[in-house]
Amino acid sequence: xxxxxxxxxxxxxxxxxxxxxxxxxxxxxxxxxxxxxxxxxxxxxxxxxxxxxxxxxxxxxxxxxxxxxxxxxxxxxxxxxxxxxxxxxxxxxxx
Amino acid sequence: xxxxxxxxxxxxxxxxxxxxxxxxxxxxxxxxxxxxxxxxxxxxxxxxxxxxxxxxxxxxxxxxxxxxxxxxxxxxxxxxxxxxxxxxxxxxxxxxxxxxxxxxxxxxxxxxxxxxxxxxxxxxxxxxxxxxxxxxxxxxxxxxxxxxxxxxxxxxxxxxxxxxxxxxxxxxxxxxxxxxxxxxxx
Numbered sequence: 001x002x003x004x005x006x007x008x009x010x011x012x013x014x015x016x017x018x019x020x021x022x023x024x025x026x027x028x029x030x031x032x033x034x035x036x037x038x039x040x041x042x043x044x045x046x047x048x049x050x051x052x053x054x055x056x057x058x059x060x061x062x063x064x065x066x067x068x069x070x071x072x073x074x075x076x077x078x079x080x081x082x083x084x085x086x087x088x089x090x091x092x093x094x095x
Numbered sequence: 096x097x098x099x100x101x102x103x104x105x106x107x108x109x110x111x112x113x114x115x116x117x118x119x120x121x122x123x124x125x126x127x128x129x130x131x132x133x134x135x136x137x138x139x140x141x142x143x144x145x146x147x148x149x150x151x152x153x154x155x156x157x158x159x160x161x162x163x164x165x166x167x168x169x170x171x172x173x174x175x176x177x178x179x180x181x182x183x184x185x186x187x188x189x190x191x192x193x194x195x196x197x198x199x200x201x202x203x204x205x206x207x208x209x210x211x212x213x214x215x216x217x218x219x220x221x222x223x224x225x226x227x228x229x230x231x232x233x234x235x236x237x238x239x240x241x242x243x244x245x246x247x248x249x250x251x252x253x254x255x256x257x258x259x260x261x262x263x264x265x266x267x268x269x270x271x272x273x274x275x276x277x278x279x280x281x
Contacts, residue, residue: 010221011221012225014218014221017222019213019214020213021211023140023143030140031118031122031143031147032118034144034147
Protein backbone atom coordinates (compact mmCIF):
# COMPACT_ATOMS: atom_id res chain seq x y z
CA UNK A 1 0.00 0.00 0.00
CA UNK A 2 1.49 3.34 -1.02
CA UNK A 3 1.30 6.57 0.95
CA UNK A 4 -1.80 7.85 -0.90
CA UNK A 5 -3.68 4.58 -0.36
CA UNK A 6 -2.72 4.66 3.30
CA UNK A 7 -4.07 8.17 3.61
CA UNK A 8 -7.35 7.22 1.89
CA UNK A 9 -7.81 4.19 4.11
CA UNK A 10 -6.95 6.22 7.21
CA UNK A 11 -9.45 8.93 6.24
CA UNK A 12 -12.17 6.34 5.62
CA UNK A 13 -11.44 4.73 8.98
CA UNK A 14 -11.90 8.09 10.73
CA UNK A 15 -15.65 7.38 10.68
CA UNK A 16 -15.10 4.60 13.23
CA UNK A 17 -13.53 7.03 15.70
CA UNK A 18 -16.41 9.49 15.69
CA UNK A 19 -18.48 9.50 18.84
CA UNK A 20 -22.16 10.24 18.90
CA UNK A 21 -22.77 13.93 19.67
CA UNK A 22 -24.99 14.81 22.62
CA UNK A 23 -27.88 17.17 22.07
CA UNK A 24 -27.26 20.65 23.44
CA UNK A 25 -29.10 21.88 26.57
CA UNK A 26 -30.86 24.44 24.33
CA UNK A 27 -32.20 21.69 22.06
CA UNK A 28 -33.18 19.57 25.08
CA UNK A 29 -35.09 22.60 26.37
CA UNK A 30 -36.80 23.11 23.00
CA UNK A 31 -37.78 19.45 22.85
CA UNK A 32 -39.14 19.47 26.39
CA UNK A 33 -41.28 22.49 25.53
CA UNK A 34 -43.16 20.72 22.77
CA UNK A 35 -46.58 20.82 24.33
CA UNK A 36 -49.97 19.37 23.58
CA UNK A 37 -53.23 21.24 23.51
CA UNK A 38 -56.37 19.41 22.49
CA UNK A 39 -54.37 16.73 20.70
CA UNK A 40 -52.47 19.35 18.70
CA UNK A 41 -48.72 19.64 19.07
CA UNK A 42 -47.58 23.17 19.75
CA UNK A 43 -44.04 24.34 19.42
CA UNK A 44 -42.73 27.79 18.65
CA UNK A 45 -39.24 28.18 17.24
CA UNK A 46 -37.00 30.57 19.20
CA UNK A 47 -36.70 32.87 16.16
CA UNK A 48 -40.47 33.24 15.98
CA UNK A 49 -40.66 33.73 19.74
CA UNK A 50 -38.14 36.59 19.56
CA UNK A 51 -39.89 38.11 16.53
CA UNK A 52 -43.19 38.15 18.46
CA UNK A 53 -41.50 39.69 21.52
CA UNK A 54 -39.78 42.34 19.35
CA UNK A 55 -43.09 43.20 17.64
CA UNK A 56 -44.82 43.65 21.02
CA UNK A 57 -41.99 45.90 22.29
CA UNK A 58 -42.05 47.94 19.07
CA UNK A 59 -45.83 48.37 19.19
CA UNK A 60 -45.75 49.34 22.87
CA UNK A 61 -42.90 51.78 22.18
CA UNK A 62 -44.72 53.50 19.33
CA UNK A 63 -47.85 53.83 21.46
CA UNK A 64 -45.95 55.29 24.42
CA UNK A 65 -44.15 57.82 22.21
CA UNK A 66 -47.43 58.83 20.57
CA UNK A 67 -49.17 59.25 23.93
CA UNK A 68 -46.27 61.29 25.36
CA UNK A 69 -46.21 63.55 22.32
CA UNK A 70 -49.94 63.95 22.42
CA UNK A 71 -49.88 64.94 26.08
CA UNK A 72 -46.80 67.20 25.90
CA UNK A 73 -47.45 70.96 25.48
CA UNK A 74 -47.04 72.00 21.88
CA UNK A 75 -44.36 74.57 21.13
CA UNK A 76 -45.87 77.52 19.36
CA UNK A 77 -45.59 77.30 15.63
CA UNK A 78 -44.11 73.79 15.74
CA UNK A 79 -46.94 71.71 14.50
CA UNK A 80 -49.91 73.85 13.62
CA UNK A 81 -48.55 74.23 10.13
CA UNK A 82 -47.90 70.52 9.64
CA UNK A 83 -50.97 69.19 7.76
CA UNK A 84 -50.36 65.54 8.71
CA UNK A 85 -50.07 66.39 12.42
CA UNK A 86 -53.14 68.64 12.35
CA UNK A 87 -55.24 66.07 10.51
CA UNK A 88 -54.16 63.15 12.73
CA UNK A 89 -54.79 64.94 16.03
CA UNK A 90 -58.01 66.55 14.91
CA UNK A 91 -59.21 63.04 14.16
CA UNK A 92 -58.09 61.86 17.65
CA UNK A 93 -59.93 64.78 19.24
CA UNK A 94 -63.19 63.65 17.70
CA UNK A 95 -62.91 60.21 19.38
CA UNK B 96 -48.17 -6.76 26.18
CA UNK B 97 -44.57 -6.05 25.17
CA UNK B 98 -42.69 -3.05 26.50
CA UNK B 99 -42.91 -1.31 23.14
CA UNK B 100 -46.64 -1.99 22.81
CA UNK B 101 -47.15 -0.58 26.30
CA UNK B 102 -45.05 2.45 25.45
CA UNK B 103 -47.09 3.03 22.28
CA UNK B 104 -50.37 2.74 24.17
CA UNK B 105 -49.21 5.30 26.71
CA UNK B 106 -47.91 7.56 23.94
CA UNK B 107 -51.28 7.42 22.17
CA UNK B 108 -52.98 8.31 25.44
CA UNK B 109 -50.81 11.45 25.56
CA UNK B 110 -48.82 10.47 28.64
CA UNK B 111 -46.31 13.33 29.06
CA UNK B 112 -43.85 11.27 31.10
CA UNK B 113 -43.58 8.78 28.22
CA UNK B 114 -43.03 11.61 25.73
CA UNK B 115 -40.14 12.84 27.84
CA UNK B 116 -38.71 9.30 28.02
CA UNK B 117 -38.99 9.01 24.26
CA UNK B 118 -37.04 12.24 23.77
CA UNK B 119 -34.40 11.02 26.24
CA UNK B 120 -34.19 7.66 24.49
CA UNK B 121 -34.19 8.80 20.87
CA UNK B 122 -33.13 12.46 20.99
CA UNK B 123 -29.46 11.71 20.37
CA UNK B 124 -30.17 9.19 17.60
CA UNK B 125 -32.41 11.61 15.73
CA UNK B 126 -30.02 14.54 16.17
CA UNK B 127 -26.97 12.53 15.07
CA UNK B 128 -28.75 11.12 12.01
CA UNK B 129 -29.82 14.60 10.94
CA UNK B 130 -26.39 15.99 11.72
CA UNK B 131 -24.71 13.34 9.55
CA UNK B 132 -27.01 14.04 6.62
CA UNK B 133 -27.26 17.82 6.91
CA UNK B 134 -23.79 18.58 8.31
CA UNK B 135 -25.08 21.70 10.03
CA UNK B 136 -25.74 21.80 13.77
CA UNK B 137 -28.50 24.41 13.69
CA UNK B 138 -30.35 22.70 10.84
CA UNK B 139 -29.99 19.34 12.61
CA UNK B 140 -31.47 20.87 15.79
CA UNK B 141 -34.44 22.28 13.87
CA UNK B 142 -35.01 18.94 12.16
CA UNK B 143 -34.78 17.06 15.48
CA UNK B 144 -37.51 19.30 16.84
CA UNK B 145 -39.62 18.74 13.69
CA UNK B 146 -39.12 14.98 13.95
CA UNK B 147 -40.48 14.82 17.49
CA UNK B 148 -43.38 17.09 16.61
CA UNK B 149 -44.18 14.68 13.74
CA UNK B 150 -43.74 11.63 16.00
CA UNK B 151 -46.17 13.03 18.56
CA UNK B 152 -48.61 14.12 15.87
CA UNK B 153 -48.70 10.79 14.05
CA UNK B 154 -48.26 8.29 16.86
CA UNK B 155 -52.02 7.62 16.82
CA UNK B 156 -51.76 6.54 13.17
CA UNK B 157 -48.66 4.41 13.69
CA UNK B 158 -49.84 0.81 13.23
CA UNK B 159 -46.80 -0.72 14.89
CA UNK B 160 -45.82 -2.79 11.84
CA UNK B 161 -42.23 -1.64 12.31
CA UNK B 162 -40.21 -1.13 15.47
CA UNK B 163 -40.71 2.26 17.10
CA UNK B 164 -37.01 3.09 16.61
CA UNK B 165 -37.25 2.20 12.89
CA UNK B 166 -40.27 4.47 12.49
CA UNK B 167 -38.55 7.37 14.28
CA UNK B 168 -35.37 6.91 12.22
CA UNK B 169 -37.50 6.87 9.04
CA UNK B 170 -39.07 10.21 9.96
CA UNK B 171 -35.62 11.62 10.80
CA UNK B 172 -34.15 10.48 7.46
CA UNK B 173 -37.13 11.71 5.43
CA UNK B 174 -37.19 15.13 7.10
CA UNK B 175 -33.41 15.54 6.84
CA UNK B 176 -33.37 14.66 3.14
CA UNK B 177 -36.32 16.98 2.44
CA UNK B 178 -34.48 19.79 4.21
CA UNK B 179 -31.26 18.99 2.35
CA UNK B 180 -33.08 19.14 -1.03
CA UNK B 181 -34.62 22.51 -0.12
CA UNK B 182 -31.25 23.86 1.01
CA UNK B 183 -29.48 22.59 -2.09
CA UNK B 184 -32.09 24.00 -4.44
CA UNK B 185 -31.76 27.39 -2.72
CA UNK B 186 -28.00 27.26 -3.22
CA UNK B 187 -28.43 26.02 -6.79
CA UNK B 188 -26.74 22.70 -6.05
CA UNK B 189 -27.89 19.77 -8.17
CA UNK B 190 -30.16 17.25 -6.45
CA UNK B 191 -28.41 13.87 -6.47
CA UNK B 192 -31.77 12.15 -6.99
CA UNK B 193 -32.29 13.85 -10.33
CA UNK B 194 -28.87 12.87 -11.63
CA UNK B 195 -28.54 9.48 -13.27
CA UNK B 196 -25.86 7.05 -12.10
CA UNK B 197 -24.33 6.52 -8.71
CA UNK B 198 -21.41 8.86 -9.00
CA UNK B 199 -20.65 11.47 -6.37
CA UNK B 200 -21.56 15.04 -7.16
CA UNK B 201 -18.60 17.36 -7.72
CA UNK B 202 -15.40 17.06 -5.75
CA UNK B 203 -14.09 18.09 -2.35
CA UNK B 204 -11.66 20.72 -3.53
CA UNK B 205 -13.37 23.45 -1.51
CA UNK B 206 -12.36 23.88 2.14
CA UNK B 207 -14.63 21.72 4.33
CA UNK B 208 -16.39 23.84 6.94
CA UNK B 209 -18.29 21.24 8.96
CA UNK B 210 -16.75 19.68 12.01
CA UNK B 211 -18.73 16.90 13.65
CA UNK B 212 -18.88 17.53 17.43
CA UNK B 213 -18.04 13.88 18.12
CA UNK B 214 -14.69 14.05 16.34
CA UNK B 215 -11.49 13.57 18.34
CA UNK B 216 -9.03 16.46 18.08
CA UNK B 217 -6.31 14.41 16.38
CA UNK B 218 -8.73 13.37 13.62
CA UNK B 219 -10.22 16.83 13.09
CA UNK B 220 -8.73 17.47 9.65
CA UNK B 221 -9.40 14.02 8.22
CA UNK B 222 -12.95 13.95 9.61
CA UNK B 223 -13.70 17.30 7.96
CA UNK B 224 -12.52 15.93 4.61
CA UNK B 225 -14.48 12.72 5.15
CA UNK B 226 -17.71 14.58 5.92
CA UNK B 227 -17.20 16.87 2.92
CA UNK B 228 -16.93 13.72 0.79
CA UNK B 229 -19.99 12.12 2.44
CA UNK B 230 -21.88 15.29 1.57
CA UNK B 231 -21.14 14.64 -2.10
CA UNK B 232 -22.61 11.13 -2.12
CA UNK B 233 -25.98 10.40 -3.72
CA UNK B 234 -28.81 10.47 -1.15
CA UNK B 235 -29.32 6.72 -0.73
CA UNK B 236 -25.61 5.96 -0.38
CA UNK B 237 -25.23 8.84 2.07
CA UNK B 238 -28.21 7.67 4.17
CA UNK B 239 -27.02 4.05 4.28
CA UNK B 240 -23.48 5.13 5.14
CA UNK B 241 -24.57 7.48 7.94
CA UNK B 242 -26.98 4.99 9.48
CA UNK B 243 -24.51 2.11 9.35
CA UNK B 244 -21.30 3.91 10.19
CA UNK B 245 -22.26 6.73 12.56
CA UNK B 246 -25.41 5.23 14.07
CA UNK B 247 -23.84 1.79 14.19
CA UNK B 248 -26.97 0.11 12.85
CA UNK B 249 -26.88 -3.36 11.30
CA UNK B 250 -27.57 -3.99 7.59
CA UNK B 251 -30.99 -5.34 8.54
CA UNK B 252 -31.87 -2.26 10.59
CA UNK B 253 -30.67 0.08 7.81
CA UNK B 254 -32.71 -1.94 5.28
CA UNK B 255 -35.84 -1.61 7.43
CA UNK B 256 -35.39 2.12 7.86
CA UNK B 257 -34.72 2.69 4.16
CA UNK B 258 -37.41 0.21 3.13
CA UNK B 259 -35.04 -1.72 0.87
CA UNK B 260 -33.55 -5.23 0.92
CA UNK B 261 -30.44 -6.13 2.89
CA UNK B 262 -28.58 -6.83 -0.36
CA UNK B 263 -29.47 -3.32 -1.56
CA UNK B 264 -27.95 -1.91 1.61
CA UNK B 265 -24.79 -3.95 1.05
CA UNK B 266 -24.60 -2.64 -2.50
CA UNK B 267 -25.26 0.97 -1.41
CA UNK B 268 -22.51 0.77 1.20
CA UNK B 269 -20.08 -0.79 -1.26
CA UNK B 270 -20.73 1.97 -3.81
CA UNK B 271 -20.57 4.64 -1.11
CA UNK B 272 -17.12 3.42 -0.09
CA UNK B 273 -15.98 3.28 -3.72
CA UNK B 274 -17.25 6.81 -4.34
CA UNK B 275 -15.55 8.14 -1.22
CA UNK B 276 -12.28 6.61 -2.40
CA UNK B 277 -12.79 8.21 -5.83
CA UNK B 278 -13.38 11.58 -4.20
CA UNK B 279 -10.25 11.28 -2.08
CA UNK B 280 -8.18 10.37 -5.15
CA UNK B 281 -9.25 13.52 -7.01
